[in-house]
Amino acid sequence: MIASKSLYPASDVSLRTLPISRQQFLVGAAAMAAAAFAGAPAAATSAQGTDIHPVEIAPGVFVATGAHGVYAPANGGDISNKGFIIGDTAVAVVDTGGTARVGLELLRAIRALTDRPVGYVINTHMHPDHVLGNAAFRGEGVQFVGHHKLAAALSARAERYLSYNRDALGAEAFESTEIVLPTQPIETVTTIDLGGRQLRLEPHRTAHTDNDLTIRDSKTDVAFLGDLIFAGHVPTLDGSIRGWLTVLGEMGAKPARKIVPGHGPAAMDWQPAATPVIRYLDAVASDVRQAIKAGRTMRETIATAAQSERGAWELFDEFHGRNVSAAFAELEWE
Amino acid sequence: MSRSIPTMNTLKRIGAAALVAGLMAVANAVPSVADEDDLWPGLRKELYGAKPILEADGAVTLDAPYRADDAAVVPITLRIPASIGARAKSLSLIIEKNPMPLAATFTFGPAAGNGEHVISTRVRIDMYSNVRAVLETDDGALHMDTKFVKAAGGCSAPALKDAAEALAGLGKMKLRTLETNQTPLTQEAQVMIRHPNYSGMQMNQVTGLYIPAKYVESMEVRRGDEIVFTMTGGISLSENPNIRFTYAAAGDNTLSVVAKDTDGKTFTTRQAGSGS
Known part of the structure; x- marks a missing residue:
């Protein structure tokens, strides 16, 4: 939180409680009883965009929530969902947004609601839009928690993630x-206690x-599923299409x-x-398998596979070709 | 032997340190559209001396995406028409701005035949770059086709999407014949090798150090006893090197492949070809 001083002078920290928004109301009403709002929802705002x-x-x-997009000045790198869970003794943060500034905004929003310490910052996976806000939470007693392969995957990509997105x-x-x-790698299902509630990490x-x-x-x-679920934003494949379908x-x-x-x-339900x-994943896998069987090249397949999904997703042109490329390279070894 | 081989050896001697230095330089470079390029004259001189090169004369065509979907796996297809096929001697794939620009050289043997020659593979592209195919015909003439490809970061991209799988099964091969591009005289096949083809520019995910380059440096494909092609490769070929190629049909269509990596490991496979 060294960053907070340079980024946000004290006079700028003007947290205020806003009335419940329509979205909050709808989501809350559909999901939960009115008791859900026993603690008044709040929002933090700043001039930083x-x-x-x-x-x-x-x-x-x-x-x-974040904007659907790739890193761009208009969205400030706030392009993914992030959240937090408040227990009786500690707060756990789940993903921190795409920059230290987004992370700091998240921290301010937490501080507007509770004085309980942030005990855990949990990352759902390595992608920069989910982990690059971590720096805002660094401090004594904060555990950074992730999959046991997160550290390796993130450090292998660290330079690229920082330079490209900067x-x-x-x-x-x-x-x-x-x-x-992460300071706490998770290898098997693990439970952490926030006081009055436990989080099951898988x-x-x-x-x-x-x-x-x-x-x-x-x-x-409530389960935070990270990028195992995309809604609206086209799914992006950076692992295994077969594994993803199995997990879901x-x-x-x-x-x-x-x-x-x-x-x-x-x-969501x-x-x-x-x-x-x-x-979507079934359509990609099925079209790619068919193309491989027919002896088509990766290039031809990128242009044709799962085009039926085009109208169903935002950012299709940005990510779909890469998904097909990754699926092709994986499935041709079947 | 083509002139390009000394270039590759030189680069190998310079070794991982230079490649890493190269990474540092390019990692910080903002990708931008290549302007009037100054790398080619030097490269051209190193590879081909003062020999004239016929550009875009149709003797070879290179197909590549203008914008790559994945810079670590950019699909490339090289075609030599049937009218030139019998005279094709060797074919080089050059990625101008890569730290090791010569991606691969294919030298054709008698079993490549007299028909159309088609080779498809996948390459890493480190920054926006011209990609060039240079064909040498049996009269010693050079023919070139060039495409510009927008891609960045391909050489330093981590091995595979699944790190653990990158090394598991190293050397596993798959060889299959294809129904495409087939005529009574021409067959097509594809060879795949599980190999991380480390570029020397990728980080060891545990130690945080750069992984030394380690890649498939040669491959020989035969139909029966006759050579279809031999290939010398470098770090610009994507991991799990993957090559589709055409060859002439004959009585014995059994294909065999011998590949070697920079550790001196040899990988072999064979398969009875289709048709007869």
Whole structure:
């Protein structure tokens, strides 16, 4: 939080409580009883253009959504979902946004709601839009928690993540952004206690990436699924398409009451969240397998596979070709 | 032997340190559209001396995406038409701005035949660059086709999406014949090798140090006893090197492949070809 001094002079810290927004109301009303709002939802704002508006999707469980896009000055690197869970003794943060500044906004939003210490910063996977806000939370007693393969995967990509995204955003918006690696690697299902509620952390096989970790809250049965679920934003494949479909299949056997996608609304029901992702991945896998069987090249296949999905997703042109390329390189070894 | 081989050896001697230095230089460079390029004259001189090069004369065509979907796996197809096929001697793939620009040289043997020659592979592209295919015909003439490709970061991209899988099964090969590009005289096949093809520019995920370059440096493909092609390769070929190629049909269509990496490991596979 060294960064906070240079980024936000004391006079700028003007936190205020806003009335419940329509979105908060809708999500809350659909998901939870009115008791969900026993603790007044709040939002932190600032002049920096990376306003964080957490929504209380279940008692003590808050999510702030990000824009659907790639790193760009207009979105300030706030392009993914991030959230936090408030226990009786500690707060756990789940993903921290794409820059130290977004992370700091998230911290300010937490501070507007509770004085309880942030005990854990949990990253759902390695991608920069989910982990580059970590630096804002560094401090005594904070554990950084991730899949046991997160540290390796993130350090291998660290230079690229920092230089490319700094170029895309500009140095000012990217100020103080650093890689913060996990201090607590998760190898098997692990429970952490926040006081009055436990979080079940589950590391997965290679799926969206090789370091996907999901978080399920015992008190509300809300699960943060990271980028295993995309809604609206086209899924991006940086792991294994077969593994991803397997993980979603297993998850569907015992879904949480509410899930938080890595990109999309603050909270969703499992079925409407998972169905489009599975449909997309199935379409890619099936078309790519067919193309491989017919002896088509990767290049031809990138142009043709799963084009039926084009209208269903935002950012299709940005990521779909790469997904097909990755699926092709994986599936031709079957 | 083509002139390009000394270039590769030189680069190998310079070794990982130079490659790493190269990475440092390019990692900080903002990718930008190549302006009037000054790398080619030097490269051209090093590879081909003062020999004239016929550009875009149709003797060879290079197909590459203008914008790569994945800079670590950019699909490239090289074609030599049937009218030139019988005279094709060797074919080089050059990625001008890569730290090791010569991606691969294919030298054709008798089993490559007299028909159309088609070779497809996948390469790493480190920054926006011209990609060039240079064909040498049996009269010693050079023919070139060039495409500009927008891609960045391909050489330092981590091995595979799944790090653990990158080394598991190293040397596993797959060889299959394809139904495409087939005529009574021409067959097509594809060879794949599980190999990380470390570029020397990738970080060891545990130690934080750069992994020394280690890649498939040669491959020989035969149909029966006759050579289809031999290839010398470098770090610009994507991990899990993957080559589709055409060859002439004959009585014995059994294909065999011998590949070697820079550790001196040899990988072999064979398969009875289709048709007869």
